[in-house]
């Protein structure tokens with residue numbers, strides 16, 4: 001059973017293409033943590049992913065807004081996709097006040113950059129994604145933590 005996958009990403013286009021592949025294995029209800037240093041390529045991955053899900057607009061880094069919501073088509077159904085960047089997150093009360101808790105539900109997908117900044121406020125991840133600089137490019141590693149997460153990673157093998 002697939003628990004983790006590691007791949008090399010030679011350049012920015014490879015990260016965008018990887019995002020597109022990741023889009024193809026997702027299920028609604030997933031929580032995904034995106035780990036990696038500043039400039040690792042977390043937002044680039046999400047950009048490639050959203051393009052594949054037919055989002056045609058600009059994919060901005062939600063560094064100041066904390067979250068950017070998208071409506072996308074997953075397996076022919078519209079779902080909410082939330083891209084969080086919690087790098088500047090400081091106020092736990094803001095989390096509750098903004099209603100972020102409700103963003104995590106069975107009909108949405110949440111992907112979170114800098115999840116550690118929110119402590120225990122966010123649900124545990126179905127999949128952890130680690131991106132790090134390797135040679136001139138990047139290395140990406142996926143780790144599944146739940147049954148749903150493992151099911152998704154197994155589809156990489158079938159793709």
Ligand SMILES: Nc1ncnc2c1ncn2[C@@H]1O[C@H](COP(=O)(O)OP(=O)(O)OP(=O)(O)O)[C@@H](O)[C@H]1O
Nearest residue numbers: 009010011012015038039040041042043044137138
């Ligand atoms: N595989 C790759 N090889 C080389 N450069 C890459 C690769 N993937 C992405 N990049 C470059 O690395 C940078 C990544 O920026 P990006 O905003 O995606 O990082 P991030 O992890 O979201 O950072 P932050 O934590 O600041 O939000 C971009 O300049 C992009 O062109």
Ligand SMILES: [Mg+2]
Nearest residue numbers: 042043061113
């Ligand atoms: Mg980013």
